[in-house]
Amino acid sequence: MKNNGYNLWLQYTDIENSTLKKKYLSQIKNIHSFGNSETIKACVEELERGFSGLFGDDYFLDKEASNNVLIIGTISNLNDIHQKNLKEDVLQIKKDGFIIKKIEINGNKKIVITAKTATGVLYGVFRFLRELQTNQPIEQIKIIDSPKVDVRILNHWDNLDRTVERGYAGFSIFDWHKLPDFKDPRYLDYARANASIGINGTVVNNVNSNALILTPMYLEKVKALADIFRPYGLKIYLTARFSAPIEIGGLKTADPLNEDVKNWWNEKVKEIYKYIPDFGGFLVKANSEGQPGPQDYDRNHVDGANMFADALAPFKGIVMWRAFVYSEHNPTDRAKQAYTEFVPYDGKFKDNVIIQVKNGAIDFQPREPFHPMFGAMPNTNLMIEFQITQEYMGGATHLVYQPKLFQEVLEADTYRKGKGSIVAKVIDGSLHNKKLTGVSGVSNIGNDINWTGNHFLQSNWYGFGRLAWNPYLDAKSIADEWLRMTFTNENDFVNPIKNMMIDSRETVVNYMTPLGLHHIMATNHHYGPGPWVGNLSRPEWNPVYYHKANEKGVGFNRTKTGSNATAQYAPEVEEMFNNVSTTPEIYLLWFHHLPWDYKLKNGKTLWNNIALKYQQGVNEAENMISSWNLMEQYVDESRFKEIQMMLNIQYKEAKWWRDSCLLYFQQFSKMKLPDGVEKPNKSLNYFQTLKHPYAPGIKSQW
Numbered sequence: 003m004k005n006n007g008y009n010l011w012l013q014y015t016d017i018e019n020s021t022l023k024k025k026y027l028s029q030i031k032n033i034h035s036f037g038n039s040e041t042i043k044a045c046v047e048e049l050e051r052g053f054s055g056l057f058g059d060d061y062f063l064d065k066e067a068s069n070n071v072l073i074i075g076t077i078s079n080l081n082d083i084h085q086k087n088l089k090e091d092v093l094q095i096k097k098d099g100f101i102i103k104k105i106e107i108n109g110n111k112k113i114v115i116t117a118k119t120a121t122g123v124l125y126g127v128f129r130f131l132r133e134l135q136t137n138q139p140i141e142q143i144k145i146i147d148s149p150k151v152d153v154r155i156l157n158h159w160d161n162l163d164r165t166v167e168r169g170y171a172g173f174s175i176f177d178w179h180k181l182p183d184f185k186d187p188r189y190l191d192y193a194r195a196n197a198s199i200g201i202n203g204t205v206v207n208n209v210n211s212n213a214l215i216l217t218p219m220y221l222e223k224v225k226a227l228a229d230i231f232r233p234y235g236l237k238i239y240l241t242a243r244f245s246a247p248i249e250i251g252g253l254k255t256a257d258p259l260n261e262d263v264k265n266w267w268n269e270k271v272k273e274i275y276k277y278i279p280d281f282g283g284f285l286v287k288a289n290s291e292g293q294p295g296p297q298d299y300d301r302n303h304v305d306g307a308n309m310f311a312d313a314l315a316p317f318k319g320i321v322m323w324r325a326f327v328y329s330e331h332n333p334t335d336r337a338k339q340a341y342t343e344f345v346p347y348d349g350k351f352k353d354n355v356i357i358q359v360k361n362g363a364i365d366f367q368p369r370e371p372f373h374p375m376f377g378a379m380p381n382t383n384l385m386i387e388f389q390i391t392q393e394y395m396g397g398a399t400h401l402v403y404q405p406k407l408f409q410e411v412l413e414a415d416t417y418r419k420g421k422g423s424i425v426a427k428v429i430d431g432s433l434h435n436k437k438l439t440g441v442s443g444v445s446n447i448g449n450d451i452n453w454t455g456n457h458f459l460q461s462n463w464y465g466f467g468r469l470a471w472n473p474y475l476d477a478k479s480i481a482d483e484w485l486r487m488t489f490t491n492e493n494d495f496v497n498p499i500k501n502m503m504i505d506s507r508e509t510v511v512n513y514m515t516p517l518g519l520h521h522i523m524a525t526n527h528h529y530g531p532g533p534w535v536g537n538l539s540r541p542e543w544n545p546v547y548y549h550k551a552n553e554k555g556v557g558f559n560r561t562k563t564g565s566n567a568t569a570q571y572a573p574e575v576e577e578m579f580n581n582v583s584t585t586p587e588i589y590l591l592w593f594h595h596l597p598w599d600y601k602l603k604n605g606k607t608l609w610n611n612i613a614l615k616y617q618q619g620v621n622e623a624e625n626m627i628s629s630w631n632l633m634e635q636y637v638d639e640s641r642f643k644e645i646q647m648m649l650n651i652q653y654k655e656a657k658w659w660r661d662s663c664l665l666y667f668q669q670f671s672k673m674k675l676p677d678g679v680e681k682p683n684k685s686l687n688y689f690q691t692l693k694h695p696y697a698p699g700i701k702s703q704w
């Protein structure tokens with residue numbers, strides 16, 4: 003059987019357990035829908051699509067049936083009698099939350115899927131389908147669930163020429179040249195997939211923005227997408243290039259305090275809303291990595307963000323202003339710069355501004371401590387940015403289940419309001435009582451038939467959406483759901499592969515950047531190791547800047563005797579990281595420069611620990627292959643083989659990482675590899691001369 007993976011987790015394959023299937027069918031004889039909005043129509047279509055897949059030939063609707071039926075509609079559109087029955091439950095739903103409940107009226111059994119909004123009903127429909135896909139009982143079904151976060155959004159780093167910055171799954175799915183007239187059916191499937199996991203926003207163009215997207219020709223195209231996405235509750239957002247008033251507006255300046263500039267943006271925003279009445283707003287990368295911004299005019303982030311906020315406020319649009327800033331003119335530790343530039347402005351941003359902060363202070367590494375800005379701006383809306391695409395994790399050929407990483411960050415304790423002030427509480431707004439909250443993820447989607455370039459990495463899109471909906475979920479249960487929906491409900495498959503997914507995040511850390519090492523990837527494309535790189539024009543683009551290896555030791559001293567980045571955390575956290583003995587070993591070299599013979603908790607030297615971790619990563623990558631090889635009977639041939647090939651690439655590259663990094667660091671440690679670590683069979687020089695000029699996803703040059 004061929005399965006190209008296009009259907010993602012919405013496989014809707016025939017339910018194998020025939021008793022269960024019969025049970026389901028006896029409870030779903032007909033669908034009664036109330037209301038006729040596009041969204042409710044989408045609900046019915048999805049149910050029909052789902053049922054015909056899950057029930058196969060056994061599926062038919064008995065149009066006469068009024069017992070054992072499925073009722074769908076917003077609460078205000080349901081009959082009085084249904085409303086009465088659900089009165090108490092409705093009080094519990096928030097925002098686009100939903101209720102799925104079995105009720106009995108005059109002896110007739112019904113499963114009701116309802117919500118305050120049509121989008122909520124759609125979320126309920128997908129949730130109901132998930133219950134069936136994962137073979138859950140529905141006799142007594144009662145699920146009330148609401149999103150904990152307002153803006154749950156994908157950031158596409160997609161360019162107008164369809165290249166994707168840091169994209170490893172082909173070209174952009176957005177075919178700007180053929181839009182608006184050619185509407186690829188894939189746009190609808192993209193919206194369905196997002197809605198199925200509660201994602202309600204998408205930024206369709208790169209943060210390194212091209213002002214052309216704001217011209218009428220492109221706005222027509224954006225409108226075509228927005229019209230397709232709307233029934234699925236998926237709002238469109240655009241990145242705004244700060245210098246657009248000059249580039250496409252004919253002005254001489256983009257100074258945010260200049261009246262002509264303000265007017266230009268006001269008019270531009272009005273124009274956008276004419277095309278897209280429910281346009282979400284802008285995402286802005288300003289004064290970062292050479293992008294234009296308010297500082298070009300001696301203004302600050304507040305001036306810039308608030309200018310957009312004023313233009314968008316009349317339409318209820320928002321500005322997501324990125325905190326990913328660092329400057330080559332600033333000699334201080336790059337890890338400190340965002341906090342230094344933003345925290346003094348706490349309380350100065352307008353209500354419809356939300357500051358978008360990467361999960362860590364450097365840049366989407368396999369592991370980073372949480373960003374010190376979380377919890378440090380109590381009077382500012384603040385959202386988190388994850389990178390689903392694997393810029394620093396081997397691209398699409400490495401199986402890394404990222405929800406584990408996301409969860410680690412969300413559970414980190416900022417101590418900003420005492421113990422328990424975890425990042426998730428900053429993000430859902432509960433720590434500081436915020437009205438606007440958000441979670442964003444840099445998309446890993448491209449036009450490869452399976453969307454993410456590797457079947458397994460669909461789980462990262464899925465898991466991102468689930469955690470954006472509820473940042474308190476457990477990565478393991480998300481993996482469980484995803485495996486059942488995507489492959490099979492066989493426990494002999496689900497259990498071992500779930501464990502393999504969960505462990506995969508630590509595996510990549512082990513073979514790339516163990517014990518707090520970071521940013522030692524090759525230059526520019528970041529594919530493969532490059533710890534030796536030290537000749538780039540900007541110091542903080544060089545791996546040697548981050549590991550600081552020398553004869554004395556290795557690691558970045560960020561304690562009070564070093565860059566003092568630790569001072570940006572709450573005192574409890576600062577203290578923990580300042581002291582080498584209380585710093586968790588997973589972050590050791592992030593915060594400390596330590597001698598090669600420094601003893602870790604296991605009594606072995608730092609050098610031996612580094613070497614053993616690299617080896618462990620390689621062993622684990624190899625074990626993934628063995629675990630997968632046992633699964634042939636559960637998986638269709640094409641997906642089985644493709645995943646197998648990917649795992650073999652990962653194993654090969656894990657060895658590449660181990661050998662080249664150990665040879666490089668060994669020049670400084672001058673110590674032997676400990677027992678159990680395989681000897682490299684190539685020279686350091688060999689690794690240093692490898693070139694990959696066409697590795698995918700290179701940063702766009704604007």
Ligand code: BDP
Nearest residue numbers: 167168209210287326365701
């Ligand atoms: C870095 C990427 C670069 C992005 C930048 C950003 O290397 O391509 O433009 O982040 O987030 O991770 O703006």
